[in-house]
Amino acid sequence: QVQLVQSGAEVKKPGSSVMVSCKASGVSFDSYAINWVRQAPGQGLEYMGGIIPIFGTTDYAQKFQGRVALTADGSSSTAYMELRNLRSEDTAVYYCATVPLYSTVYFDYWGQGTLVTVSS
Amino acid sequence: SSGLTQDPAVSVALGQTVRITCQGDSLRNYYTNWYQQKPGQAPVLVIFGKGDRPSGIPDRFSGSSSEDTASLTITGAQAEDEADYYCNSRDNNGNPVFFGGGTKLTVL
Numbered sequence: 001q002v003q004l005v006q007s008g009a010e011v012k013k014p015g016s017s018v019m020v021s022c023k024a025s026g027v028s029f030d031s032y033a034i035n036w037v038r039q040a041p042g043q044g045l046e047y048m049g050g051i052i053p054i055f056g057t058t059d060y061a062q063k064f065q066g067r068v069a070l071t072a073d074g075s076s077s078t079a080y081m082e083l084r085n086l087r088s089e090d091t092a093v094y095y096c097a098t099v100p101l102y103s104t105v106y107f108d109y110w111g112q113g114t115l116v117t118v119s120s
Numbered sequence: 121s122s123g124l125t126q127d128p129a130v131s132v133a134l135g136q137t138v139r140i141t142c143q144g145d146s147l148r149n150y151y152t153n154w155y156q157q158k159p160g161q162a163p164v165l166v167i168f169g170k171g172d173r174p175s176g177i178p179d180r181f182s183g184s185s186s187e188d189t190a191s192l193t194i195t196g197a198q199a200e201d202e203a204d205y206y207c208n209s210r211d212n213n214g215n216p217v218f219f220g221g222g223t224k225l226t227v228l
Contacts (some may be wrong), residue, residue, distance in 0.1 A: 037163075045157075045208075103169075106208075107155070108165050110162040
């Protein structure tokens with residue numbers, strides 16, 4: 001079955017960067033985009049962006065343009081999300097999720113989430 | 121603002137039917153998807169596209185849409201359906217993706 005396993009929780013200082021990984025199994029990177037969604041404590045879901053690994057193309061939500069970088073390694077079926085210049089309001093659970101290619105855009109499988117805490 | 125509006129909270133008596141709505145201009149042109157999220161867990165897709173259910177989602181969950189409003193209906197709500205529900209779709213420029221603010225469903 002499809003599994004997305006994310007890296008562990010992180011505590012970071014303001015101004016630093018964080019990289020979260022998302023390893024996929026049971027799914028072909030050729031058939032999916034990997035998207036990232038975050039959720040601040042007690043808040044709703046917020047789309048950050050996505051990458052189509054087979055093409056290397058990326059899409060970023062306007063709010064995160066210039067501060068987030070999405071990459072993917074097809075050989076290990078792992079996607080990465082790097083968020084730079086962290087601030088306290090970036091404290092959130094970060095999720096990766098698959099979006100089937102050539103279909104309407106929906107998030108069908110989700111990782112378990114990675115808590116990123118930004119604190120001085 | 122995402123442009124997708126949901127009621128913050130809805131309640132339903134056990135076994136009764138409840139409708140959760142999502143309103144936004146983009147819904148006139150794009151499908152709406154629905155996710156269920158229980159405390160401390162990742163969201164789960166329950167409805168996508170034209171109202172399809174992923175494998176494993178009970179058929180008491182259904183989706184519909186009219187004009188600028190999409191609805192998630194739970195027919196015969198169960199205690200385990202108590203959760204937050206989020207809608208998502210594209211914006212009117214076709215850019216993905218936006219989520220509604222979420223609806224907290226309480227099963228009484």
